[in-house]
Amino acid sequence: MTNLPAEAYAIVEGRHSDPFHYLGPHKEADKTVVRAFLPEAVKVDAIDDHGATTALERVHDAGLFVGALANGSTKYQLRARYGDRSIDLEDPYRFPPILTEFDLYLLGEGTHQRLYDKLGAHPMVLEGVSGVGFVVLAPNAKRVSVVGDFNFWDARRHPMRVRGAGYWELFVPGATPGDHYKFDIIGPHGQLTQKSDPMAFAAELRPSTASIVLDETRIPHPRPAPDHINALNRPMSIYEVHLGSWRRKGDNDWLTYRDLAETLPRYARDLGFTHVEFLPVNEHPFDGSWGYQPTGMYAPTSRFGTPAEFAWLIDACHAEGLGVLLDWVPGHFPDDPHGLGNFDGTALYEHANPLQGRHMDWGTLIYNYGRTEVVNFLVSNALFWLERYNVDGLRVDAVASMLYLDYSREAGAWIPNKYGGRENIEAVSFLRRFNTEVFAKFPNATTAAEESTAWPQVSRPVDFGGLGFGYKWNMGWMHDTLNYISKDPIYRKYQHNDILFGLQYAFSENFVLPLSHDEVVHGKKSILGRMPGDDWQRFANLRAYYGFMFGHPGKKLMFMGCEFAQEREWNHDRSLDWHLLEQDKHAGIHSLIRDLNELYRNQPALHELDCDPAGFEWMITDDAGNNVFAWLRKGANPRTQCLVVVNFSPNVYHDYCVRVPFTGTWREVLNSDAAHYGGSNVGNSGEVIAKGLVPELSLTLPPLAALFLVPEF
Template identity: 90%
Template sequence: MTHLPAEAYAIIEGRHSDPFHYLGPHKENDRTVVRAFLPDAVKVEAVDDHGATTTLERVHQSGLFVGALANGSTKYQLRAKFGDHVVDLEDPYRFPPLLTDFDLYLLGEGTDQRIYDKLGAHPRVIDGIAGVAFVVLAPNAKRVSVVGDFNFWDSRRHPMRVRGVGYWELFVPGAIAGNHYKFDIIGPHGQVPLKSDPFAFSAEVRPSTASIVLDETKVPRPRAAPDGINALGKPMSIYEVHLGSWRRKGANEWLSYRDLAETLPKYAKDLGFTHVEFLPVNEHPFDGSWGYQPTGMYAPTSRFGSPEDFAALIDACHAEGLAVLLDWVPGHFPDDPHGLGQFDGTALYEHANPLQGRHMDWGTLIYNYGRTEIVNFLVSNALFWMDRYNIDGLRVDAVASMLYLDYSRAEGAWIPNKYGGRENIEAIEFLRRFNREVFGKFPNATTAAEESTSWPQVSRPVEFGGLGFGYKWNMGWMHDTLNYISKDPIYRKYQHNDILFGLQYAFSENFILPLSHDEVVHGKRSILGRMPGDDWQRFANLRAYYSFMYGHPGKKLMFMGCEFAQEREWNHDHSLDWHLLEQEKHAGIHSLIRDLNTLYRDTPALHELDCDPAGFEWMVTDDANNNVFAWIRKGNTPRAQCLVVVNFSPNVYRDYRVRVPFTGKWREALNSDAAHYGGGNVGNSGEVTATGLVPELSLTLPPLAAIFLVPEA
């Protein structure tokens, strides 16, 4: 064997940090010397673009071959013999760099918001040769190799070159869409567990964890949702769905994205919802996290099918006129060995200090929002879903945990910001940038914050000091009103302020009123399960509460199953209890939701000024003893008004007087006590007339019910 330099042994042993320095073609004394490392090959020839063949010398028994091309060309193929088989293959180390200097500049300053076009795995044709371009960020790695179906998962075969401040790249000729792959990394302290690609567009079904090469050109972009569907003045009624448990088939099997595309959009449209919101669809290893602990931020979960199948579901929703919102989790990620944690052998995506980098409640890791590359990773991910899949908005999970450095931490167990405060300055700037980029590039999209504290101006523009979200979930409304409605009516007069208090801040943000998945799990019972009284009262209470929600200022969100009064708590491992719709009392709730959505959508007063104090006026606030509330909702025109009266007592009140702005006939547009919904049919015979110098209605208020009245034109 020829005496070999040290870097040859680095190649052979799979630890070379710059394989292009040694492998591939190199000019030496007017010759083109080719070095190729092909483990298990017994003979290798180089065939140049003129057809001349050079036999390369085997200089090490492991499979290292060296030789000079006959005519000095740098374009060639390798012809390798493995046992009795001869294979023609391209040498990855003869191809030019993948990232340009301008790419590296933008990546370095964090201003390339389409980095998913550069990083990850992309089928490409370079110099007429088809293959896959792999790029990954690992700035503290000593060596990175891509391993997969195309190289027997052998880390010695495809070590990558490092560019810029730690972007490793390699074009692998012959690799194709559908190949499984990971990154094999040697970090500062030694070998790192095989890592999935942070930019993988597809992944294996858990418990397998490999990334899958996707040809993005084969994924059709779904059609767009109707223009303006997210606007403040438009109705927004959101059906929140966990795809794995909405319905199941056969032996408790998931519906696929294609199955869901055939049923879910039509169902949601039939019930009058304007939006569907999916619990996180990003790839995640544990079903019980419901997607809130993602490992593949760029990959729709493979549980239900391929990216093409996911695109078909979005397209089907848009075809029915429904907007699609996704839950998005930029606040934390799990520490599974194949994931982002200690990605290059150091704390790359997360903070190194556990007082900043680990959520104690959830056992997860926290993104380092002070690092340019990580902010770019997250902002680009938000834009990716809107760009590639025409998603209409993102609901950002657990925003409070991002805003506060001391979130759920004991005294002394957190690190103050540079001013000594508890605000996470880097996270605040990240959220502002995220919202600026989303609304700047996708003006028809929206964002919503699940923010459970009184942080100011969450849904106000960044230029005015806000965080820039389109909407904020009204967690206070949810907790206060559920507390009120869960009390026996005889005690509700003591909780009267639970209803009134929400209107003191109802227009401080652009609010969504959520009855979300979090309210029907972990021993909280279903929404129906919180209702007091006998069976009739429970369902009447529920009808009144839902009607109160639709009459209240703010957009609406309802978790699946609530629309037909699911009795038991939600269980992500099983389908909803669809058989309940065979019972009249559950079917009545179902019909009520359809009619409430129709009323909300078709009545301008109930949605045009949802987020404006000019759209609301109290009529009755002081009748705690009778558990009655009344208010007027207003639209953009003077007669666009709707009177909402809610009786949260089991008593019928006759000749109940409520002041209104107009004399004349007021039509009873909806009565939640209608027999059609399972009620007793107590009401106002369809209309009532307002009379007097100060116009007043004499109403019959049904028990545990709400009525909506609109002035006749």
């Protein structure tokens, strides 16, 4: 042992940065010398492909063996003796590289569009041997080993080889799907850490943090959603769901993906929604983050089952005709020690400077969008969910925080861009590339931005200077209208512009009108909880507001529980209050949402020109004293129209005249004050006749109610 080279000691001490240089087969003169490190083995033989056996000499007590093969072959097996047991095994250091030169070229320039086919853990057969190929990016590491169930979590046993610009890889014979693993990394300054795989396709349930080898070929591919489900001229009514608290069972246990597949899609379809949107399903350590602090961007959370069972849920949604949207979080990530932060001992995924690399509000880390490997990681992740799980779109969280370098920062606490401005140029470039690649490869998919500022052209094509999103959440509409409806009707005349203002910009973007999870937490109350007045007025206000929402231009989004007037704020640790549906007033709201969805889907005037100013015309804007608004919605056919009248006062108005474009019968197709919904049943007996040279309807306006009327020809 005294004559061993220094790199032999590096092997047995688990710090060799290039194990293939020493381990495995090496041509030396006319011999093939084999070196193997098998801790605890007392004897090792090498058996070549001709069946010849060579006893390897034990040159270090830690388990380092060396010997020359008799026939000079480079293909062999090892037979190791541990006490009375003898085990035949393959030597990982005799196998060729996993990544091709072309892979390395694409990875180097950050344009590998199928990153998930190469990085991470992939079961494979190499030279006729079954095992798992592991690949991870750690360009500043001194040594990376893969540790797991297959090697007793011993970092000395499977050090990896480095390729290209810091991609470490190793084929581990005998590793199988279901094995737990991590990467054991020595950083540039000698610091040691174990990290979960950034590309893991499955992961342990918190508080455990290991990644899990997954055979993706065994995951069923969900059937597609109906064609054109995301088109601008189609109805889009989205039911936003947190899978962990929609319903629970037993002792407050989660429903599994399979449980959800049997109940959620049918429920959403029966209520008339066209889409479901899941709060982030990526693996995450902290329940209270609702998934918005992910550590496993490629892994469906194990809270509710396996990746195959998640695919089953997607398939069940598509079987019911629903599109599936996922909340996607490329804006930040948590600094849990097993995650992406300081991954290889340096700021690999984040900025090193906390003025750029850390969110002050959330205590999370910000991706470095100027790094090609990071952008490649994120864009590939978006494509992954669309391809492997056949989801229909991604809603991108916290886009405003990505666009502005000074987001939620005081003066002097941020770093300007190279032009001295506050815009995050690299993030803009990333978002444009993300949208370009998504729509190029999945033209029927869509993307939506949660963007709360006046950044221009968020949902306009990249070629015309936009960010390229399919839709933008209309946060201004949500804020203004909730402010209006929360006021006592006697004061609403002073907030009249809160309703009108949204129509000044309603067609500047392709908008979604969101009543999301963010509006029913953190002391904001439920949507019902914001309504003023006595109990009857609160429910009437809510019915009128929902009618206003469905009559307003823009696609619709409603968080779970809003559809039956959840009374309390949302709590992610417990089920919605489904027992409320036993009460008529809550059941009435439930029925109203079903009928509003049906009306929205079946009346082209209410959806065909949702994002086009030609689809909207104000009829009444100036009746602030009576809290009344009226407008026309129009379809692509000029004769396809729907009149929407909303009375936000508790008064009944008789003989209320509203100008319309056509004489003849106008049918009252929905009245939110109907007794069926819990209202007072004031209305227009189902139809009204428009008369006069300038046609007018003489209407009875119910209290705190929305009316929808369509012409009959």
